[in-house]
Amino acid sequence: MTGFKSARISEFCVTGSGGTPSRSQVERYYEGGTIPWVKSGELRETVIKRTSEYVTETALKESSIKLVPAGAILLAMYGATVGRLGILGIEATTNQAVCHIVPDPKVAEIRYIFHAISHQVPSLIAKGVGGAQPNINQAIIKDVAIPLPPLPEQCRIAAILDQADALRAKRREALKQLDSLTQSIFIEMFGDSLRSNIRHALSNLIEDFRYGTSNKSGASGYPALRIPNVTSGSLDLTELKTVAVDDSEFQRLKLRDGDLLFVRTNGNPDYVGRCAVFNPLKVLETGFKSSEFIYASYLIRARLKESTVLSIVLQEYLSTAEGRRALRARCKTSAGQFNINTEGLGSLPIPSFPMPLQESFIRKKKTIEQQQAIHRESLAELDALFASLQHRAFRGEL
Numbered sequence: 001m002t003g004f005k006s007a008r009i010s011e012f013c014v015t016g017s018g019g020t021p022s023r024s025q026v027e028r029y030y031e032g033g034t035i036p037w038v039k040s041g042e043l044r045e046t047v048i049k050r051t052s053e054y055v056t057e058t059a060l061k062e063s064s065i066k067l068v069p070a071g072a073i074l075l076a077m078y079g080a081t082v083g084r085l086g087i088l089g090i091e092a093t094t095n096q097a098v099c100h101i102v103p104d105p106k107v108a109e110i111r112y113i114f115h116a117i118s119h120q121v122p123s124l125i126a127k128g129v130g131g132a133q134p135n136i137n138q139a140i141i142k143d144v145a146i147p148l149p150p151l152p153e154q155c156r157i158a159a160i161l162d163q164a165d166a167l168r169a170k171r172r173e174a175l176k177q178l179d180s181l182t183q184s185i186f187i188e189m190f191g192d193s194l195r196s197n198i199r200h201a202l203s204n205l206i207e208d209f210r211y212g213t214s215n216k217s218g219a220s221g222y223p224a225l226r227i228p229n230v231t232s233g234s235l236d237l238t239e240l241k242t243v244a245v246d247d248s249e250f251q252r253l254k255l256r257d258g259d260l261l262f263v264r265t266n267g268n269p270d271y272v273g274r275c276a277v278f279n280p281l282k283v284l285e286t287g288f289k290s291s292e293f294i295y296a297s298y299l300i301r302a303r304l305k306e307s308t309v310l311s312i313v314l315q316e317y318l319s320t321a322e323g324r325r326a327l328r329a330r331c332k333t334s335a336g337q338f339n340i341n342t343e344g345l346g347s348l349p350i351p352s353f354p355m356p357l358q359e360s361f362i363r364k365k366k367t368i369e370q371q372q373a374i375h376r377e378s379l380a381e382l383d384a385l386f387a388s389l390q391h392r393a394f395r396g397e398l
Contacts, residue, residue: 004149004396010142013113014102017077017138018094019064021055029059036092037065040076041268043084043098045118048074055093065093073101073114078135080267082128083121087114099141109151111158116146119390147394157393164386171379178372179233182365186316189361193351194322203346205314207303211264211342212295213253217241222250223288225295227263230276233319235261237286245294253294253301257281258311260302261295262345269338273327273345275318277311300342309350312365313358317350 009015018038021029033054042051059065068074070091076084078097087110094100103113117124124144128134148154187194217224221244229236245253255261259278266272280291295301304311317323330344392398 004147004153006145006147007107008142009101009117009144009146012104012107012148013142015099015138015142016066016068017096017099018066018068019096021059021063021065029056029063030054032056033059035060035067036090038074038086038088038092038094038098040078040081040084040095040097043074043076043081043086045085046087047089048086048092049089051092060093064096068092068094068100069102071102071110073103073110073117075099075101075117075141077137077141082134082136083125085114085118085121087111099138101141107148107151109154109158111162112154113146115158115161115390116394117144119394120144120146147396149396157398160398161386161389161393164382164389168379168382168386171375171382175372175375175379178368178375182316182368183320185364185368186313186361187320189357190317190351190353193353194320196351198352199349200352201346202302202348202350205305205308205350206346207305209342209345210252210301210303212297212299212301213243213245213249214297215243215245217243220244222292222294223290225255225261225278225293225299227266227271227296227298230261230263230274230299232274233276233315235276235278235282237283237288241296243294243296250292250294255280255293255295255301256303258304260304260311260315262300262302262340263298264300264341265298265337265339267337269328269331270324272331272338272340273318273324275315277315300340300345302345307355309353310355310358310362312362313353314350316361316365317353318348 030053033056035055035057036051037053037055038048038051039053042048055065060067068088068091070088072088074086074088074094076082076097077099101117103110124136124140125134127140128136213224219242221242223240224243225235226241228239255278257278257280260275261278263271263274278293283291283293304314318327326348327340330347331338331340389398
């Protein structure tokens with residue numbers, strides 16, 4: 001930052017990490033616990049005021065966990081959540097995947113340091129070690145240099161970035177509300193079907209299930225959808241890999257309009273069975289010149305028979321609480337991973353949805369999707385503005 005010196009995190013912050021009390025001592029370390037215990041998955045760029053699990057005073061005395069003061073910045077170091085940030089709004093403990101950073105209040109303002117670290121997350125991850133999900137450690141974090149203008153200037157910069165970030169949060173909340181609206185409309189329209197005891201096994205409604213390719217990604221080939229591309233109810237095409245397959249394999253795996261893709265394995269049981277519908281028109285709308293896609297081995301493709309249930313309606317049903325319960329009941333565990341196979345998917349009990357109502361629901365869903373597209377475009381603009389402000393802020397140009 002022009003005119004201001006930088007300091008490494010180790011020079012003005014106290015850092016550390018936590019641990020996981022033995023799960024074999026549930027009664028001793030967890031049951032009846034009142035001390036919040038933060039896991040890396042709970043870091044969502046927000047202030048953390050509650051946790052999903054608590055530990056006991058005994059766990060604090062007998063394990064590697066330690067109390068971290070309110071106001072500490074938390075940074076995920078491992079796995080799928082690496083790089084996520086949060087700020088403690090309460091005194092708490094953390095697991096070993098979380099680094100806590102406590103700045104000296106005499107020289108650093110918490111929100112300013114939070115934004116400064118957030119700005120450097122991509123370079124932090126680039127320094128990590130490992131495969132597709134590199135890990136970072138405290139040595140890497142401590143070595144990060146942050147510009148330190150006087151405290152009033154830090155507060156001014158933090159206030160500007162907070163205001164811009166709040167606009168992004170409002171847009172994300174609007175998108176979340178639209179998602180909830182779609183579910184509400186679905187439940188209202190198909191209430192009779194959901195209350196009925198008439199169910200059809202999914203295997204009777206589809207032509208076939210098919211696993212994807214196990215070929216490795218490379219510099220050439222067809223775009224291949226993977227687990228990260230299958231989000232809740234839609235396809236995310238922002239990060240794609242290409243996979244080379246021969247002609248016969250391509251014909252076997254080529255996705256068609258209306259194909260359903262299911263996530264078949266994940267460390268998080270809530271992600272197993274997550275599904276999305278392949279729509280070539282939407283793919284082309286994102287800027288791709290071709291809609292010839294295949295899919296990887298950790299996904300299962302289901303191709304529905306005609307005149308039974310429409311893909312979008314089935315996907316929406318499987319996103320309801322009832323649908324998720326049915327999927328969860330068919331998950332199996334192995335080596336810490338949750339899995340569902342074609343047999344489990346085929347046994348899913350699917351209500352009978354009247355076709356006229358299905359078609360009406362899709363029309364309503366398309367109207368909501370048009371509103372979502374407007375909000376996503378606005379959010380993209382706000383994200384670009386925020387990135388520009390961050391860039392300027394830490395170059396001394398804001």
